[in-house]
Amino acid sequence: MPDVPTKASCPPPSFDEAKNRRQRARAAGMDPNYWxxxxxxxxxxxxxxxxxxxxxxxxxxxxxxxxxxxxxxxxxxxxxxxxxxxxxxxxxxxxxxxxxxxxxxxxxxxxxxxxxxxxxxxxxxxxxxxxxxxxxxxxxxxxxxxxVRDVPTIPELEGDDPWPHAIVQFDCEGHFSMLLENVSDFTHGFLHRKYQPFYGQDLLRLDVHEDRVEVEYATKVAAGRLQDAFVRRLPTDRNRMVACYDYPYHWSNTDDRIKHFLFTLPKDERSNRHIFIFYLHPDGMKLPGVPGRLPRPVLKAMMAFARKFTLEPLLGQDVWVIGHEQEGWDAHHDKPAPELSPVVKAFQDLTIRKWREHLERTGGSDLVRVRPCRPSSGAEAGT
Ligand code: FES
Ligand SMILES: [Fe+2]
Missing domain, CATH: 2.102.10.10 (Rieske [2Fe-2S] iron-sulphur domain)
Structure with a gap:
């Protein structure tokens, strides 16, 4: 009879204790010197x-x-x-x-x-x-x-006439690296087979720059029936998407028409907040049977509709699955987890390097982990 896999006997290793890339990425924090x-x-x-x-x-x-x-x-x-x-x-x-x-x-x-x-x-x-x-x-x-360092500029959301946009915020019970990898690893389209925000995942390009990993996929963007009904097919080329881990942020761009920006807040090793802003070119949205650019209040109402009926349920699937990924990590961090995607590896390398550089600069170690401490015999009495 085959052995039943047993749970790891100890908690996941700290950054200093980690022995491989995945363990390091799952223990890393984020450089606090950003907004x-x-x-x-x-x-x-x-x-x-x-x-x-x-x-x-x-x-x-x-x-x-x-x-x-x-x-x-x-x-x-x-x-x-x-x-x-x-x-x-x-x-x-x-x-x-x-x-x-x-x-x-x-x-x-x-x-x-x-x-x-x-x-x-x-x-x-x-x-x-x-x-x-x-x-x-x-x-x-x-x-x-x-x-010296500012909030990243999103020109499409500046000025008197910003693109229609929707903000989706959610809290996630999993290490922040899990979601950052998720948003650029299109092999998880299976999870979203009901909504189909993208369909297909041929990797065309993977470029690693100093603090940035940029990828390009041949994929059908907004492939689901509901999205297809509201996103104008022409002139938008919805067959490619560029996605970027622009440390510590993430963004995507489909033909300069459909974009998102993701802000991640690493609260601690297992709890994070993610805030997405999705924004669409005003000419990229349509109502079936209505020609030309739609009035601003209509675009706004459509974004609110998209948030409620597509974006929130879709991202809810990611939150759900990452909670389970964290559970799996806590229980089985000592077992191999084969990683096929070069994108995930490149993202993990960037997360690890930035955290290591931060620790080296500050002389710190694993800040968030609470370690048992012994009271000193000469502890001062309160006054
Ligand atoms: S504990 Fe805050 S005022 Fe006393
Ligand atoms: Fe996803």
Whole structure:
């Protein structure tokens, strides 16, 4: 009787412990010195706070009554309660316990009796934050670099007449590398056989640049019946697609008419947020029987329809399968996983190299993994 495969006896290896490419990719983090999208602007109104996370660092983003966004580490300076459990008063984030107030620069004001002591000068870390394309971005790394490096430019979404677009946001229980590989590995068309966002996967080109891996497929884009009905066949050439891992982002382009941009937020080793913006040239959309360019409100309504009935269910399939891929990884990371696609290997190499470079620059090691620590005998008593 053949042996029943047993689960690995230990958790997946850390980046330092990894012995092969896949193990390294599945343990890598992302370089914090980029802008990362954490959510939609519309979900953070005046007076609201949002809890987010970047590779194990908890961050609270809030919008003051003046409409401006601010972000600080999600930790009250007093007893380290999460500030995101508190409330925004004016332009400060107030802890729910003793009411200590934290401004967007991380300065702290104590509102209660100081028992005759001078007010201590306390400060928590603040995080650069900005908005663009209807999204909220944070810069979790060195704040000085936040002014040097910007959110990527998407010209089609700028100006008074941006292309019709749809934002799809979802949280995924799996390492971020799994989804990044998924979006450029067209061999998983089987999973999407009901919606058929692409059909066929002949790899025409795989170019590896410094911080970019660009691929081109011969594939029928928007092949499903519903998409076919709403995407104008001419003049768009829907038989090829270029996709790119443009570290740490991902985008695709079909004939300069159908595009997407993907922002990935690696919260920790097993939990991520992905925010897609899909955008179509206004001349690339049609309503059966209606000639010419469609009015803007109609295009907007069509994108909302596409989001609800095609994009969200389609990406829901990826979220579902990646949850299972993570489960499989946790249980069987010690077994071989044959990788046939050169695209996946190239993506993993880029993820690994960028993380290694970050660790070498900072002298850090695996930041997110919590390791048991022994209390020191001379631990200081709190005051
Ligand atoms: S724990 Fe936050 S004010 Fe005391
Ligand atoms: Fe997919």
């Amino acid at each position: 990362y999208a954490v959510g939609r602007s519309a979900d953070l109104r005046k007076g609201q706070v949002m809890a987010t996370r970047f590779w194990g660092q908890d961050i609270a983003v809030f919008r003051g009554e003046d409409g401006r966004l601010r972000a600080v580490e999600d930790r009250c300076a007093h007893r380290h309660i999460k500030l995101s459990t508190g409330e925004v008063v004016g332009c400060r984030l107030v802890c729910p316990y003793h009411g200590w107030e934290h401004d967007g620069d991380g300065n702290v004001k104590i509102p209660h009796d100081l028992f005759g002591r001078p007010e201590p000068r306390l400060r928590i870390r603040s995080v650069p934050v900005k908005e663009r394309y209807g999204l909220v971005f944070i810069f979790p790394g060195d704040p000085q670099l936040a002014t």
